[in-house]
Every structure is written in structure tokens, then in C-alpha cells.
Amino acid sequence: MYIWLMISKDLLKGTLKTIVLKLLEENGRMYGYEITREVERLTEGKVQLSWGALYPALHKLESDHLITSEEESIGKRVRKYYRLTESGTSAAKEKVREFIDFVTIMGRVLDTDPSLNLA
Amino acid sequence: MADLTDREIEILNREIDQQGLTYTQLQNELLDHLCCDIEAKMDEGVEFMKAYEEVQSRLENRRIQEIQEETLLLINQKYRMMKKFMYILGTIAPSLLIIGAIFKLQHWPGASVLIVLGSFLLGAVYLPVFAMVSMRDTRKKEKRVNKTLYVTGVITGFVFITGILFKIMHWPGAGIALLTSVLLTVVLFLPILVTHALKDKENQVQNFSILIFVLSFMAVNIMVFALKISKNVLHSMRISATENMMTSRMLASGNTLVLQAANRDSTLSADMLDQANFLHEKTGILDNYLQEIMVDILLATHDDNHLAIAEDGSIDLSKTNYQDVHKSTELVIFRSEFALGKGESLVKSLETHRELLLAQAGPELDVIISEMLDLSSEHPEEVPWLVETFRQTPMIAAMISLSNLQFKLHFLEGEVLKELL
Numbered sequence: 001m002y003i004w005l006m007i008s009k010d011l012l013k014g015t016l017k018t019i020v021l022k023l024l025e026e027n028g029r030m031y032g033y034e035i036t037r038e039v040e041r042l043t044e045g046k047v048q049l050s051w052g053a054l055y056p057a058l059h060k061l062e063s064d065h066l067i068t069s070e071e072e073s074i075g076k077r078v079r080k081y082y083r084l085t086e087s088g089t090s091a092a093k094e095k096v097r098e099f100i101d102f103v104t105i106m107g108r109v110l111d112t113d114p115s116l117n118l119a
Numbered sequence: 120m121a122d123l124t125d126r127e128i129e130i131l132n133r134e135i136d137q138q139g140l141t142y143t144q145l146q147n148e149l150l151d152h153l154c155c156d157i158e159a160k161m162d163e164g165v166e167f168m169k170a171y172e173e174v175q176s177r178l179e180n181r182r183i184q185e186i187q188e189e190t191l192l193l194i195n196q197k198y199r200m201m202k203k204f205m206y207i208l209g210t211i212a213p214s215l216l217i218i219g220a221i222f223k224l225q226h227w228p229g230a231s232v233l234i235v236l237g238s239f240l241l242g243a244v245y246l247p248v249f250a251m252v253s254m255r256d257t258r259k260k261e262k263r264v265n266k267t268l269y270v271t272g273v274i275t276g277f278v279f280i281t282g283i284l285f286k287i288m289h290w291p292g293a294g295i296a297l298l299t300s301v302l303l304t305v306v307l308f309l310p311i312l313v314t315h316a317l318k319d320k321e322n323q324v325q326n327f328s329i330l331i332f333v334l335s336f337m338a339v340n341i342m343v344f345a346l347k348i349s350k351n352v353l354h355s356m357r358i359s360a361t362e363n364m365m366t367s368r369m370l371a372s373g374n375t376l377v378l379q380a381a382n383r384d385s386t387l388s389a390d391m392l393d394q395a396n397f398l399h400e401k402t403g404i405l406d407n408y409l410q411e412i413m414v415d416i417l418l419a420t421h422d423d424n425h426l427a428i429a430e431d432g433s434i435d436l437s438k439t440n441y442q443d444v445h446k447s448t449e450l451v452i453f454r455s456e457f458a459l460g461k462g463e464s465l466v467k468s469l470e471t472h473r474e475l476l477l478a479q480a481g482p483e484l485d486v487i488i489s490e491m492l493d494l495s496s497e498h499p500e501e502v503p504w505l506v507e508t509f510r511q512t513p514m515i516a517a518m519i520s521l522s523n524l525q526f527k528l529h530f531l532e533g534e535v536l537k538e539l540l
Binding site: 031032033036051052055056057059060062063071074075076077078079080 | 122125128129132144145147148149150151152154155156182185186189190192193194197
């Protein structure tokens with residue numbers, strides 16, 4: 001049910017929340033479709049979020065009080081906007097920092113960047 | 120940007136609806152997402168029907184239902200764990216309390232540990248978890264949660280359970296806790312509960328029952344204040360009874376010595392000596408009878424109490440148990456399976472003895488005798504002295520009354536002997 005192009009879904013699954021939090025931190029309020037488009041734009045189409053991955057994650061973040069939502073009627077349909085809560089803002093910073101640390105360490109471990117190889 | 124017509128949106132909505140979604144918020148979101156997708160394709164010049172066909176793959180194979188299930192699973196994780204926890208606790212806490220109560224009744228070791236643990240689980244863990252789960256359930260039904268009701272309920276319940284626990288364990292502070300819980304109920308919880316019940320038209324029967332239970336528990340709460348004699352009180356009663364016994368023993372041996380000396384004294388008249396000896400003998404008989412009643416009551420209370428009775432018939436109250444039992448007192452004094460109660464004959468003997476003392480003593484002593492052996496009661500018609508003294512009387516209190524009578528007998532004997540000799 002996940003549609004990840006180019007990048008394996010296992011790799012991205014754990015970082016989806018970080019991505020969502022970071023995007024909301026930068027853009028204020030966003031709705032689901034907007035988030036998938038933004039991710040596509042930023043990754044030049046390499047990462048396409050399926051709604052099967054996105055919406056459960058959004059609802060989970062909401063139930064953890066990291067984001068809140070507001071609904072707006074647009075003609076016949078209802079659009080749900082998400083924004084960060086106060087704890088969500090700090091969680092966003094924390095998660096991003098954590099992930100960058102992780103990537104750096106993995107870079108060293110897997111020796112993809114010789115300049116980082118201290119040995 | 121292309122905008123879908125209402126009709127087109129309606130078609131998409133029906134399509135999603137057919138997937139059997141129950142979580143409305145998610146359904147709206149997915150519809151919006153689908154619309155945006157199609158609109159984007161239409162912007163590229165694709166016809167609605169064509170674009171619709173392209174995204175239709177997303178609606179196949181129960182995919183949407185899977186999303187819903189996963190979403191609900193994710194957001195309900197904590198709730199489901201809490202609910203499970205609540206069910207387990209809900210079974211363990213009362214079981215511990217019931218087993219603890221049985222242990223306590225049987226005076227088996229470990230009762231206290233069970234009761235304390237059960238109360239702690241019930242008051243400090245189960246109650247808050249129940250409130251959290253219940254609040255979550257209400258919120259799920261898209262109704263407003265009356266937070267104040269739950270918070271005051273949990274606090275009141277906690278203080279109440281603490282008070283009961285302290286009372287059972289004879290810990291200090293039980294009275295304050297129980298009083299606080301009554302005050303909290305009357306001042307805070309009841310008004311909030313009643314207002315809530317009046318507003319909440321849907322669950323009237325349920326709310327009414329809760330109200331009735333709260334009121335009943337408050338009654339229980341108030342009764343508990345006076346329910347059991349505390350250990351401290353029992354202890355001081357035991358000391359008081361023991362002192363009565365000691366004093367009367369000392370007085371008795373003093374009287375015996377005085378009489379022995381008098382019998383050797385040839386200056387005294389034989390008539391006087393006869394009177395004195397007669398009184399001493401009668402006092403001894405009555406004293407023995409009182410002692411016999413005390414032993415009977417002790418043994419009727421519990422077999423183990425035979426350990427407290429020495430071979431010469433004297434009683435060591437510190438070795439007795441079940442001092443707050445009052446059934447045995449009534450059994451011995453009023454009526455038993457084997458014999459008529461000893462109370463009636465005790466009253467008769469006391470009255471006869473009083474007459475004997477009055478006949479032998481001078482007018483000054485008569486007043487003291489009448490006062491000390493006064494067998495009248497506040498309402499002699501309805502409640503005679505015997506009933507007033509021994510009905511509903513715990514074993515240890517009966518010991519005080521009876522040993523006090525012994526003390527009075529020996530004291531009065533001594534006074535009369537002084538006059539006679």
C-alpha cells in the first residue's frame with residue numbers, strides 16, 4: 001500500500017513523521033494533498049507519499065497532540081488543515097536534529113563519504 | 120486550476136462511501152485528496168472521466184478500509200492499552216480486597232498487606248485510569264467531556280478509599296480523610312453530578328443510579344465513623360479492667376488480713392465477729408460468681424481465650440483476643456443455648472448483698488453503699504440496669520463493668536469491717 005519510488009519504503013517509513021513536522025514548521029498550515037505535492041517537489045518526484053502512509057501518520061501525530069487541525073468548507077467538500085502545536089514545534093526541531101545525526105553517523109559507518117572516514 | 124462540479128464531487132464521494140468508511144474525518148480528507156488529484160490531472164488537459172479512471176486504482180481492493188483500520192489502530196494504541204489495563208485491574212483490586220477481608224475476619228496473617236494493596240490499586244490506579252478511558256469514550260461519541268465531574272469524582276473517590284483504608288488499618292488520620300470525603304461529596308461532587316445529570320438527557324437512568332450509589336456510599340462513610348472501636352480505645356479499656364482486678368485483689372487480701380487479726384483478738388464480741396465473718400464469706404461467694412461470669416464471657420468469645428485464664432481462675436486480659444465482640448457478653452448475661460443467662464441471678468445476688476451491707480452498716484455508710492451498688496438505670500421501665508450495662512457491650516467493656524463490681528464489693532466490705540470491729 002505504500003508507493004515509494006526510487007527510495008525504499010522501509011527507509012522512509014520511520015522518517016515520515018519527521019518530514020511532516022518539518023514541512024509544517026516551514027509552511028505553517030497545510031492539508032494532506034499539499035504535503036504530498038510539496039514532498040514530490042522537494043525530492044523532484046523521487047519520493048511520492050501514498051495516502052495510505054500519510055493519513056495514518058497525520059492522525060497519529062494529531063492524537064499525540066503534536067499537530068492540530070481545522071476544517072474548512074470548500075464548495076461541496078471539506079478541507080482539513082494541519083498546523084504544529086507548541087510541543088509539535090519543539091518535536092520538529094528535535095526530530096530533524098536527530099535524523100541529521102543519524103544520517104551523519106550512517107555516513108561514517110557505511111563509508112560512503114571518504115572525507116568522513118576518520119580512520 | 121480546474122474546479123470539479125458538485126455532481127462530480129458527489130460521484131467521488133459515493134465511490135468512497137461504498138468502501139464502508141465509518142471515520143468521517145478521514146473520509147472527508149480522502150475525498151479532498153482525490154478531488155485535488157483529479158483537478159491536477161484536468162489541469163494537464165485530461166478529461167474528468169479519464170482522470171477519474173486513473174485514480175480509481177486507489178479505491179480498489181479495500182485499500183481505503185485498510186487505511187482507516189491502520190489510522191484507527193495507530194491513534195487508539197494508548198487507549199486500547201489503557202482499557203486492557205483497566206479490565207485487568209478491575210478484576211485484581213476487588214479480588215485482593217475480598218480475600219483481604221476474609222483473612223481479616225479469620226485473623227489470618229497477611230490481611231493488612233492484601234487490603235492495603237487492593238485499596239491502593241483501586242483508589243490510586245484504577246479510578247484515574249477509569250476516568251481517562253471514560254472521558255475518551257465520551258469524546259469519541261463527539262460529545263463534550265465534563266472534565267470537572269471526572270476530576271472531582273476521582274479526587275473524592277480517592278480520599279474516600281484512603282479514609283476507609285486508614286480506618287480499617289487503625290492508622291491516624293482516618294477521621295480527617297473520611298470527613299474530607301464527605302465534605303468534598305456534599306460541596307463539590309454532588310452539585311456537579313446533579314447538574315451534569317440534569318443536562319445529560321441521554322443517560323438519565325445511568326446517571327440516576329450513579330447518584331444513588333454516591334449517596335449510599337456517603338451514608339456508609341458516615342456510619343464507618345462509629346463502626347469499630349479503635350485499637351487505642353480497646354487498649355485503654357483493657358488497662359482499666361486490669362486495674363480494677365488488681366485493686367480488688369489488694370482490697371480482698373487486706374480485708375482477709377483484718378479479719379484474721381480480729382479473729383485472734385479476744386476483746387471483740389463474738390456477735391460482731393460472726394457478722395464480720397458472714398459478710399466476708401458472702402462477699403467471697405459473690406466475687407467468685409462475678410469471676411465465673413467473666414470467665415464464661417471470655418470462653419464464649421473465643422476458645423483461644425482459655426490461654427488468658429490461670430489455674431487459680433485469675434484473668435490476664437493482655438492474653439485475650441476479640442475484645443470488641445459483644446455477642447458473647449449477651450450470650451452469657453441474657454441467654455445461651457445451654458443455660459438461662461446469668462444476668463438475672465447476678466442482679467438478685469447483688470440486691471441481697473446490698474441489703475446485707477445496709478443492715479450491718481451505720482447510717483453514714485448506708486449512703487455510700489446505696490450509691491455504689493445502685494442498680495437503677497436512666498429509664499428503668501424500658502431499659503433496666505442489666506440491659507443498659509450489658510446489651511451490645513463489647514467483651515472488654517463487660518470485663519470493666521464486672522471487675523468494677525468486684526472492686527466495689529471488696530471496698531464496701533472493708534468499710535463495713537472497719538465500722539464493725
